[in-house]
Amino acid sequence: MGAAGEPGRVVLSARDIEKSFPGxxxxxxxxxxxxxxxxxxxxxxxxxGKSTLMHVLAGAYPADSGTILYEGKPITLHTQHQANTLxxxxxxxxxxxxxxLTVGENIFAxxxxxxxxxxxxxxxERGARQTLAQLGLEIDPRQLVVELPAALQQMVEIxxxxxxxxxxxxxxxxxxxxxxxxxxxxFGLLRRLRDGGLAIVYISHRLAEIFQIADHxxxxxxxxxxxxxxxxxxxxxxxxxxxxxxxLYVTRAPSPEAGERILEVEGLSxxxxxxxxxxxxxxxxxxxxxxxxxxxxxEVFQTLFGLRARQAGRVRLFGKPVRITSxxxxxxxxLGYLPEDRKEQGLFVEMAVCDNIVAAALDRxxxxxxxxxxxxxxxxxxxxxxxxxxxxxxxQKVLNLxxxxxxxxxxxxxxLVNPRILVVDEPTRGxxxxxxxxxxxxxxxxREGGTSIVVISSDLPEILSIADRIYVMCEGRIAGEIQGSxxxxxxxxxxxxxxxxxxxxxxxxxxxx
Amino acid sequence: xxxxxxxxxxxxxxLFRRSLSLLLVLLVFGGIMTAAxxxxxxxxYNFSSILLNMSFDVMVVVGMTILLIGGEVDLSVGWNLSxxxxxxxxxxxxxxxxxxxxxxxxxxxxxxxxALVGWIVAYVGVNSFIATLAAGLVYYGVEFWLxxxxxxxxxxxxxxxxGMASWLGQQLxxxxxxxxxxxxxxxxNRTKAFRQYTYIGMNAQVAxxxxxxxxxxxxxxxxxxSVLASFAGLISAARFANxxxxxxxxxxxxxxTAAMVGGISxxxxxxxLAGALLGTLxxxxxxxxxxxxxxxxxxxxxxxxxxxxxxxxxxxxxxxxGSSVGRTRPTSKAAQPPAAPE
Numbered sequence: 001m002g003a004a005g006e007p008g009r010v011v012l013s014a015r016d017i018e019k020s021f022p023g024x025x026x027x028x029x030x031x032x033x034x035x036x037x038x039x040x041x042x043x044x045x046x047x048x049g050k051s052t053l054m055h056v057l058a059g060a061y062p063a064d065s066g067t068i069l070y071e072g073k074p075i076t077l078h079t080q081h082q083a084n085t086l087x088x089x090x091x092x093x094x095x096x097x098x099x100x101l102t103v104g105e106n107i108f109a110x111x112x113x114x115x116x117x118x119x120x121x122x123x124x125e126r127g128a129r130q131t132l133a134q135l136g137l138e139i140d141p142r143q144l145v146v147e148l149p150a151a152l153q154q155m156v157e158i159x160x161x162x163x164x165x166x167x168x169x170x171x172x173x174x175x176x177x178x179x180x181x182x183x184x185x186x187f188g189l190l191r192r193l194r195d196g197g198l199a200i201v202y203i204s205h206r207l208a209e210i211f212q213i214a215d216h217x218x219x220x221x222x223x224x225x226x227x228x229x230x231x232x233x234x235x236x237x238x239x240x241x242x243x244x245x246x247x248l249y250v251t252r253a254p255s256p257e258a259g260e261r262i263l264e265v266e267g268l269s270x271x272x273x274x275x276x277x278x279x280x281x282x283x284x285x286x287x288x289x290x291x292x293x294x295x296x297x298x299e300v301f302q303t304l305f306g307l308r309a310r311q312a313g314r315v316r317l318f319g320k321p322v323r324i325t326s327x328x329x330x331x332x333x334x335l336g337y338l339p340e341d342r343k344e345q346g347l348f349v350e351m352a353v354c355d356n357i358v359a360a361a362l363d364r365x366x367x368x369x370x371x372x373x374x375x376x377x378x379x380x381x382x383x384x385x386x387x388x389x390x391x392x393x394x395x396q397k398v399l400n401l402x403x404x405x406x407x408x409x410x411x412x413x414x415x416l417v418n419p420r421i422l423v424v425d426e427p428t429r430g431x432x433x434x435x436x437x438x439x440x441x442x443x444x445x446x447r448e449g450g451t452s453i454v455v456i457s458s459d460l461p462e463i464l465s466i467a468d469r470i471y472v473m474c475e476g477r478i479a480g481e482i483q484g485s486x487x488x489x490x491x492x493x494x495x496x497x498x499x500x501x502x503x504x505x506x507x508x509x510x511x512x513x
Numbered sequence: 514x515x516x517x518x519x520x521x522x523x524x525x526x527x528l529f530r531r532s533l534s535l536l537l538v539l540l541v542f543g544g545i546m547t548a549a550x551x552x553x554x555x556x557x558y559n560f561s562s563i564l565l566n567m568s569f570d571v572m573v574v575v576g577m578t579i580l581l582i583g584g585e586v587d588l589s590v591g592w593n594l595s596x597x598x599x600x601x602x603x604x605x606x607x608x609x610x611x612x613x614x615x616x617x618x619x620x621x622x623x624x625x626x627x628a629l630v631g632w633i634v635a636y637v638g639v640n641s642f643i644a645t646l647a648a649g650l651v652y653y654g655v656e657f658w659l660x661x662x663x664x665x666x667x668x669x670x671x672x673x674x675x676g677m678a679s680w681l682g683q684q685l686x687x688x689x690x691x692x693x694x695x696x697x698x699x700x701x702n703r704t705k706a707f708r709q710y711t712y713i714g715m716n717a718q719v720a721x722x723x724x725x726x727x728x729x730x731x732x733x734x735x736x737x738x739s740v741l742a743s744f745a746g747l748i749s750a751a752r753f754a755n756x757x758x759x760x761x762x763x764x765x766x767x768x769x770t771a772a773m774v775g776g777i778s779x780x781x782x783x784x785x786l787a788g789a790l791l792g793t794l795x796x797x798x799x800x801x802x803x804x805x806x807x808x809x810x811x812x813x814x815x816x817x818x819x820x821x822x823x824x825x826x827x828x829x830x831x832x833x834x835g836s837s838v839g840r841t842r843p844t845s846k847a848a849q850p851p852a853a854p855e
Contacts, residue, residue: 307722331724345722348715350782359712360723362705371705413723 007037010072011199012057012088012168017066019052019223026052028223029066034168039190039200041214041231043207045243045493046293046458049223050203051093054170057201058090059083071167089166091157093173097145104128104141107160131163135189151182155189162193169193170201175209187213205292207236207497219243236494244460244489258468259283262452263421265304268313273299274476277313281421281452286443288467288484289456291496296476297456298340301423305330305337318420331360336419338410340426340456346410347398354380354394356409361416383412387442404435411442422446423454428462440466460489472496531776531824532788539795546802553805561683565752567797568690569594570767571790572745575697576738577768578789579707583734584714584781585634585641589626589649590742590768594761596656597623597746602665602756605672612671619747620740626652627739631732649765656758665756676751686748693741694790701786710734714781770817771796774824795820 012034019027027049034040042050056063059077067074070086077083080090097106104124105112113123128141137155145153154174161169171190175183190213194200202214210217211231219226219242226242263281268274274296281287289297302308304315306324315322317333324330330337339345348356357380358365365375380394387408391401398409407427414422424443428436443453443466457463463470467484472495480495546554553559573590580587597619604615630648634641678685700707712720713727721727742761750756769779775792777784796817803813 326724326726327722328724328726337722339722344716345719348712348719348782351712351715355712359720359725362708362725366705369705370703371708417724 007035007197009036010034011036011070012201013069014053014057015067015069017053017056017063017068019056019061019063026223027056027063028225030220030223030225031066032218032225032228034199034201035216036167036199037194037197038215039194039202039213041202041204041210041217042220043203043205043210043217043239043243044220044226045205045460047222048220048243050205050220051172052223053220054090054172054201054203057083057168058088058170060090084164084166087165087167088170089161089164089168090170091154091161091172091174095153095157097153097157097160099146100144102142102144103132103139103148103156106145106156107131107141107163109160127163128159131159135159135162136192137189149182151185154182154186158189166198168199168201170203172203173205174202175204175206183209205497207239207493210239211236237490240490240493244493258285262318263304264314264316265300266314268300268303268315269311270299270303270308271311274473277473277476277478279471279478279481281454282469283452284447284450285468286447286453286455286466288463288470289454289473290460290463290470290492291458291473291479293458295473295496297473298425299476300473301337301425301454301456305335305423307337331417331419334420336360336414336417336422338414338422338424338427340429342403342406342410342430346413347406349399350397352395353384353389353391353398353401353409356398357383357394357412357416360413361418364416379416380412383416387412387415388438402432402435404431404438407431407435407439408442411439415442415446419451421452421454423456425456426458427455428457428459436462460492463487463492464489532785532791535775535788535791535795539791539798542795542798542802546798546805550805554802557682559801559805561687563797563801564687564690565684566800567793568686569745569749570764570771570793570797571690572693572741573738573764573768574771574789574793575693575786576734576741577765578772578777578784578786579697579701579710579734580641580738581769581772581777581779581789582701582714582781582784582786583710583731584717585731585734586645586769586779587630587735587738587742588642588645588765589630589652590738591761591764591766592649592652592656593623593626593739593742594746594749594764595756595758596652596659597743598750598756598760599656599660599665599746599758601747602668602672602750603659606665606668612674616675616747620743623740623743624736626743627736628732630739631735634735635728635731660756660758662758664758665750666754668750668754668756673751673754676748677754684752686752689744689748693744698786698790706730711782714783716782767796768793770821774821776824776828778828 010033014030014032017027017030018025030049030053032040032042042053044050055061057068059080059082062078068077069075070088075086083090098109101109104127107128108124112119113127114120115123125141132139132141135155135158137152137159139148139152139156145156148156158169158171158174174186190200190202194215204210214231216228217231217234217239218228219239221243229238259282261280262283265280266278268277277296277300289301291297299308303310304324306326306329315324317335322333324333324335327337343349348359354376358376361379362371365372365379367375377394383389384391384394389401389408389412390405398406401409407430411424411427427443428439431439443455447453455463455467464484464487467487469484470482470487470492472479472482472492474496482491482495573594577587577590600622601615601619604610604618605612610618626648630644633639633644676685680688701710709720709725709730712723712725713730717727746761749760771793772784772789773779773792774795775784775788775790777789799816799820800813803810803816
């Protein structure tokens with residue numbers, strides 16, 4: 001690549017970058033230097049400001065204050081295209097490739113070489129072949145992207161970013177969707193690029209990877225700069241100490257007497273995202289499921305809820321073996337699942353609040369075969385006041401509500417089902433602090449009313465605040481089990497970035513009732 | 514509510530509720546026709562002929578509307594209708610089966626066809642546009658093959674007995690259509706089961722996550738639509754004493770047009786069966802008016818095309834206005850303290 005530059009020279013710097021979004025200060029004066037010929041990891045918990053920083057550096061949105069220096073000169077970025085032209089390329093977590101087009105077409109998307117006003121396909125192929133060869137990738141540019149495995153798609157993504165000859169390459173969680181073996185291939189490529197003089201910014205919250213690949217590491221916490229160090233001089237403890245330490249949202253309530261095991265799962269696999277998952281849930285407890293995004297937590301519970309096919313494993317619900325194949329059956333058996341994606345899985349955004357609240361419990365609003373509108377309104381009003389959903393009317397469309405209130409509508413929908421076990425997946429994502437606290441108190445009340453609850457969350461303080469017992473998942477397996485009172489952010493983090501669980505799938509912690 | 518507020522609320526209801534605005538348009542249109550052609554338009558004969566012509570469309574529109582609300586479409590209903598008429602006629606003329614057998618067998622074939630297509634769409638996951646386009650071609654071919662390329666004509670009295678009689682001054686197909694309308698208006702407006710179509714059409718994934726049996730309901734909608742088309746086809750053969758090969762040609766597009774004029778959205782979840790039926794009535798009245806006014810028949814599709822475009826453009830504009838109005842409303846309400854409930 002043409003990204004020459006003697007190693008160690010500072011190519012890109014951030015100086016006192018600040019950025020606020022409504023209600024949150026995402027970056028509080030962050031300064032970092034990125035050097036040619038080095039891989040610089042940026043790590044931090046979810047919401048620490050990693051992605052915001054990268055977006056600012058790539059021109060996706062402007063900083064409120066502070067300066068960006070490129071090759072020593074201050075620059076102002078208004079668009080990502082501008083950053084690209086200067087020599088800053090970014091590969092986002094979400095794929096930007098068009099699956100139905102060839103590798104070559106994707107690499108040259110939007111800037112195909114032309115001849116006589118038509119796309120010069122030979123030049124596209126030649127150019128793509130050249131780019132891929134320089135990266136040492138044996139990919140046929142005529143192949144369709146959809147035919148490639150995830151890791152190779154990732155490589156094509158990188159090849160596309162590199163085809164503009166950048167000096168800085170920013171990678172946002174590049175291993176989030178690839179397996180460990182595949183990420184080795186990726187690391188090989190990144191090392192070659194680094195040795196070629198490219199400055200690489202590597203965002204990840206997988207600690208193990210940082211030690212495998214990075215030369216420098218910068219830690220962010222709640223938008224604040226917590227330090228930059230050479231990776232060879234630090235260890236995992238150093239990183240974790242700087243990443244954690246956020247305050248708990250609520251003071252822990254004492255765990256109640258745990259009841260009998262009402263849900264027992266053994267050796268559950270879906271043949272894809274998780275394998276050999278075993279755990280149990282006791283009556284009247286709030287069980288936490290921690291782990292990184294993509295660790296397989298959501299998939300495990302989608303499988304239990306009949307949304308995904310299972311390949312192997314046994315599930316016992318209230319002592320009886322069950323085989324659930326649809327959400328309808330799951331609901332009938334006393335399960336509820338509040339999904340992680342509110343807009344795509346949880347809410348009919350174009351429908352009224354009341355229609356949403358009753359959506360999973362239409363049978364409760366029935367009078368013989370009729371849907372009783374009076375019952376619909378009565379239940380909606382009841383849950384609107386119980387969860388204090390702020391809306392001028394239950395006939396208001398959901399899309400007019402704030403994020404927190406939308407989430408309460410989904411919660412109301414599942415409460416109306418009256419489940420004996422309620423699974424909530426990222427229950428407070430995109431919700432302001434006030435609504436967050438309200439949701440926790442609703443979950444606690446539910447538990448007091450006899451419902452057992454599973455909380456899947458990537459937010460460590462959240463899990464620590466409300467869970468009585470916590471399982472940590474990593475790479476599709478249970479990496480460990482901790483009592484809520486004994487858990488710390490450090491212990492959860494170190495379990496969630498461990499690739500191979502030590503000594504079997506589940507490690508019972510001391511003092512289990 | 515002060516009078517200007519009430520006026521504004523009425524205006525909004527008229528603008529945003531297609532059935533209301535369409536009803537108003539129909540009244541105005543009827544008024545003009547009455548004034549212009551008092552003797553012909555209001556005559557009993559004209560009234561009956563409008564109803565008879567509409568009755569076959571209505572049965573197809575009901576099935577299509579359920580599918581459209583559920584987010585699917587059936588492009589095979591036209592050829593399904595033609596084929597069913599032919600099957601019904603052949604069962605009785607060629608196989609000499611009695612009416613009591615031919616009628617249920619024809620409907621059962623309709624149900625089976627609908628179930629197969631519905632299964633392909635709902636369980637295999639093929640886009641309904643394509644699956645039903647293909648099914649329509651098959652029906653078309655089967656029909657021509659069975660009938661040997663010629664309409665089955667001069668049907669006997671047993672065949673026509675269920676179509677040719679009159680009751681209380683209206684012909685039988687009108688009563689059948691009325692029965693279908695009454696049953697399905699009840700089902701769609703009142704029952705829990707059919708209310709699920711609105712949820713499915715709004716967002717099938719959210720519906721599935723909410724425990725609504727999405728695939729099963731979709732399959733059912735295809736069966737309903739197919740059986741209604743079969744029924745319309747065999748009644749048409751009985752009423753006209755001929756099973757005409759091309760009788761249902763273009764029926765699917767006519768039904769979609771009527772539904773969309775009546776406020777049904779192609780993306781699903783939006784609109785009511787009552788609206789779609791008013792849309793059917795509107796198109797029937799327009800056709801009738803053009804015949805009475807002896808306007809060249811070519812103007813008919815032009816006029817209906819323009820009306821359809823107008824209706825969908827209005828929908829798009831209202832959607833834009835509606836969402837911005839809706840978004841500012843809570844704030845403006847909060848600003849003026851004791852807001853009266855609407």
